[in-house]
Amino acid sequence: MSAKLYYPATSRNREPLLEAVHEVFAASTRVLEVASGSGEHLEFIAPHFPNCHFVPSDIEPKCLDSVAERARECPSNNIATPVRLDASDGPWPNGPFDAVFNANMIHIAPWAACQGLLAGAAQCLRPGGYLCLYGPFMRSGSHTAPSNAAFSEDLQRRDSRWGVRDLDEVERAAVPHGLELAWVKPMPANNFTVAFRRD
Secondary structure, three states: OOOOOHHHHHHHHHHHHHHHHHHHHHHHOEEEEOOOOOOOOHHHHHHHHHOOEEEEEOOHHHHHHHHHHHHHHOOOEOOOEEEEEOOOOOOOOOOEEEEEEOOOOHHOHHHHHHHHHHHHHHEEEEEEEEEEEEOOOEOOOOOHHHHHHHHHHHHHOOOOOOOEEEEEHHHHHHHHHEEEEEEEEEHHHEEEEEEEOOO
């Protein structure tokens, strides 16, 4: 029986996401993915960068199993066996990494997970490396679409510690870790891909 998990949204956004991170990943030889989930994003992205070694991670055993199966089947053979990682607490894999990638996590996790992600990424990125985040964000204290506002309210009903984060707040939290916002790319479905560069 297959351990693979399937998330429908992944297949809808994977091509725009590939385009958004292409420049960063094309210049990388080692990338850490935090909260790999089903592993579908990495399974699609990794073969486009055969000279890059990808290290997936997650905190959930079922996700680790799913990613491991996809890694074994990856035709480019450049996805490592996934490692268990609690973004809010570590321990973090040994760097240096050229990039750290995280999709759709910080809005469905406590703020401590975002803070831990920023600190951990800064710890294991090489100087000049990038932390790339994908997902919905508020801008300057406001939601970018009514659907995002409704989504955030639903998340907070499920867990008061969750909710769509304000990119300004994330940027402020990144500064003490030597991470500077480098670029913001609008994505389909009112999402964004953003990159922070380590000094």
